[in-house]
Amino acid sequence: MKDLVISEYSTRTKNVEIVSLPKPIKKFKKFKGELGYAKKDFRFLKEELDVDIVAVFQLFEHGARRTFSSYVPTSDPKGYVSGMLYSIDLDTNAYVQYLKIFEEVQPVGEWDEPTDFPSVTTSYYQAVENTKLKIKDAI
DSSP: OHHHHHHHHHTTOSOOOOOOOSSOGGGSOBOOOOTTBOSBOOTTHHHHHTOSEEEEEEEEEEEEEOOEETTEEOSOOEEEEEEEEEEEETTTTEEEEEEEEEEEEOOSSOOOOTTTOHHHHHHHHHHHHHHHHHHHHHO
16 A cells, blocks of 8 residues: 555656654644644654655554454454545645545455455455555545
């Protein structure tokens, strides 16, 4: 997915670079802006990285997901991808683009087939492919 994000941005501009942030985003200062502005202050990156817009792609979780109540399963396992893709104008700290990723795919047919669980694996790969399509549409 990272390569897809890079290639999609590269089709729209010639100046795409992968940069390392000087510190984790959670340690950036808070930004008190309205709706449409990042909650963290990214503006210092303009001078530090010599860029005008920064795009952030984060995957939080991926794999198979199943809900439980205490130790009792309440659903079948599903293929799952969760994350965010957003870009920020470093002059204003405003979002240029914002995509929240939450993709779940229910396995087709019988999922409880040890040891490989092919239906669950297929649903995971489908969640990944659905996420890629959403990324392509968003950029």
